[in-house]
Amino acid sequence: MCIRDSKGIGRGYVYDVLWAEYYAYAYSLAEDLNCRFLIDYLSWEIGLRNSLVELRVRMLGEEAEDFQILVRAGGYDFSGIISQLKMQQNPLKAEQFLDEERLKRIYHCEGSDPFSRDFILATLEKARIFSRWERINAIYPVRDII
Numbered sequence: 001m002c003i004r005d006s007k008g009i010g011r012g013y014v015y016d017v018l019w020a021e022y023y024a025y026a027y028s029l030a031e032d033l034n035c036r037f038l039i040d041y042l043s044w045e046i047g048l049r050n051s052l053v054e055l056r057v058r059m060l061g062e063e064a065e066d067f068q069i070l071v072r073a074g075g076y077d078f079s080g081i082i083s084q085l086k087m088q089q090n091p092l093k094a095e096q097f098l099d100e101e102r103l104k105r106i107y108h109c110e111g112s113d114p115f116s117r118d119f120i121l122a123t124l125e126k127a128r129i130f131s132r133w134e135r136i137n138a139i140y141p142v143r144d145i146i
Contacts, residue, residue, distance in 0.1 A: 019049075020070060023042065023046055023070055024070060026038065026042055027039070027042050027043070027046075027070070030042060035117060035118065035121070036109070036111065036118050037109045037110060037111070037117070037118035037119075037121045037122055038121065040108075040109045041105060041106060041109045041122075041125065043075075043076075044076055044105050044109075045102070045105075046070050047075070047076045047078060048076075048078055048081070048098075048101070048102075050070075051078035051081070051082055052082075052085075052098075055082055055085070055086070081098075081101055084097065085097060085098065092136075095136075096133075099129050099132075099133070102125075102129060103126060103129060106122045106125050106126055107122075109122060110122030110123070
């Protein structure tokens with residue numbers, strides 16, 4: 001079963017086509033391989049992405065449907081996350097909050113066998129998140145770049 005939608009190139013934002021194709025491919029591959037981590041985590045991540053899109057687009061007065069991808073994926077309630085996110089004044093703290101939520105979800109999806117494919121994929125996803133924060137927190141010598 002594929003969760004691909006039919007908006008294609010007519011989407012409001014052309015890069016959403018690329019994201020929709022990426023997530024559709026990754027999700028269908030996860031289903032073909034019966035990879036529980038990817039199925040569970042990707043559907044959650046897609047739902048989170050769509051909730052964030054809805055929040056941001058609503059502030060601009062546009063239709064969220066033009067920017068959301070794979071809307072049939074997930075089925076999670078993100079209202080608590082979104083309400084806490086709205087209270088964040090600092091954009092960096094908001095990103096940290098979202099990544100903390102991602103880490104919580106990864107923990108629930110990783111399974112109990114430390115040698116399983118799901119656990120290994122969960123560990124790689126956690127490493128990706130930590131690596132991103134390591135780069136964000138790095139001090140860049142701006143004078144040397146200019």
